[in-house]
Amino acid sequence: MENKMNYKKTTISGLAWRFMERIGVQLITLIVSVILARLLGPDAYGEIAVTTIFITICNVFVSSGFGVALVQKKDADELDFSSVFYSSLFISIVLYVALFFSAPYIAEFFGIPVVGPVLQVLGLRLPISALGSVQNAYIDKHFMFKKYFYSTLIATILSAVVGIVMAFTGFGVWALVAKELTNIVVGKIVLFFVTKWYPKLMFSWKRVKGLLKYSWKILVSGLINTAYTESTSIIMGKAYSPTDLAFYNKGKSWPQLIGENVDGPINNVLFPVLADVQNDKEKVKNITRRSIKTSCYVIFAAMAGLAAIAPVFTYVLLGAGWTESIPYMQIMCIIYALHPVSTANLQAIKAVGRSDLYLVLEIIKKAIGISVLVVIVVLEMTIGISPIWLAVAMAGTTIVSVCINAFPNKKLLDYSILEQMKDILPYLGICILMGAPVYAMNYLYLSLGWNMYLVLIMQIIVGVGLYVAFSMLFRFEIFKYLLNAIKEFLHKKKKQNKEKLVAECLEGESITEPTAEEGVSTEQAISENVVVKETQVSEILEEKNKEVEGASQKEDLEQ
Secondary structure, three states: OHHHHHHHHHHHHHHHHHHHHHHHHHHHHHHHHHHHHHHHHHHHHHHHHHHHHHHHHHHHHHHOOHHHHHHHOOOOOHHHHHHHHHHHHHHHHHHHHHHHHHHHHHHHHHOOOOHHHHHHHHOOHHHHHHHHHHHHHHHHHOOOOHHHHHHHHHHHHHHHHHHHHHHHOOOOHHHHHHHHHHHHHHHHHHHHHHHOOOOOOOOOHHHHHHHHHHHHHHHHHHHHHHHHHHHHHHHHHHHHOHHHHHHHHHHHHHHHHHHHHHHHHHHHHHHHHHHHOOOOHHHHHHHHHHHHHHHHHHHHHHHHHHHHHHHHHHHHHOOHHHHHHHHHHHHHHHHHHOHHHHHHHHHHHHHOOOHHHHHHHHHHHHHHHHHHHHHHHHHHHHOOOOOHHHHHHHHHHHHHHHHHHHOOHHHHOOOOHHHHHHHHHHHHHHHHHHHHHHHHOOHHHHOOOOOHHHHHHHHHHHHHHHHHHHHHHOOOHHHHHHHHHHHHHHHHHHHHHHHHHHHHHHOOOOOOOOOOOOOOOHHHHHHHHHHHHHHHHHHHHHHOHHHHHHHHHHHHHHO
């Protein structure tokens, strides 16, 4: 029972800190994206999108595999961590050199000269990421998720300032480059200080090879997944135009932003928790199931709401020049709504040590996805179909992928696809009931000419109100669970602050240690000692009543 409560508290605390980090980053990113989109326009975003395709693929070698293996390995020590650090750094430098000399040819392939120098500069993300990759694994391994809050938030704020200032002064695409580099440099520096883990002068090739037995499958899986995802951007940028790619990426960015705020914390927190209980099939199933139900309840509502308000939302935040991104945004809402289901299933598979099965699933899914992409390319070359069909094809393959990811857990965890569907279908139903009237409200602006800001505010209020009302009407257990989890987290923080306050008040004060009298039972003595100590503490606190009361009132206001 105690272990169950510990895992619950660890998961809730970890998710809470990751969600706070993501929410802070989301708010800042939202503001910055709006400003930069209006200042720079689709062309600059198209150029940077082409560049990041190849950096993202190369970054898989740095960020995937070894870090996951460190978290999964129960007895990972300093030699393991240091060996992985130097290995990752070496790999990243080799990749950067290859990317640097390939940049002119990539620019020539797309017919965009500026892509070459931008790729050579932005490619510095690879060795910088390698410097902090082990810190990330160390944090996940030791459930220190609070550390992400500081590093990510500070990096996001400073990079936002740099990006906006450079955009205002006319640097164009280089404003986006500077913003990205500042973000990763500051983030890794802060992470070094708050984690207080530093590589030691030790290395073991034997340890690296041992970790490779598990990690290479995760690495190849990540590479296949990323290459497939980025191939869509390559097709969009080459077969159509960088401007079409900009509309596609901007439409994807908002669902991705929300999706990562939900899926990201779950991804980071769930795996180390599952890895810690990997030998208990029932616990792994219960944690996975709770993760799917909780994340779907949240993300289905967010994505349904975003898809519903997409037209007015785009006019308000980005302006009329970005209206072609609206259908991409709505399709991407479907894709990112399903990500947490896949994430939870895959994390469970990895946690129980089945990286081989993880790799097989990726190969099957991407074989299907690539076949669909080939069909799209052939149709574009022969009859010239709209680029929107590329996004539609991705949505279809995502639905198939969710079923493929869930299939093995029938045997591994006794958690079938049918059981998972029963868990999430009620949330999908109330999202449709909520989204339909919210979507209809777009016509208040588009057809009747109402103030678009007023319409957007009305849509958000109606959407949230309907979702909460339906949750209460149908008495969803997950709704109560989330409310209790939030209350528990806030209560814990308040209790910790009050305990800290009491400790500060008692600092320097002496409390007499009571002793048991002869003939008194141990239980009675303990009870009497507690009473005596409480009395002494009360007397000391009473003397400092004014100071404590004032501080306590201030704390309550802050809470």
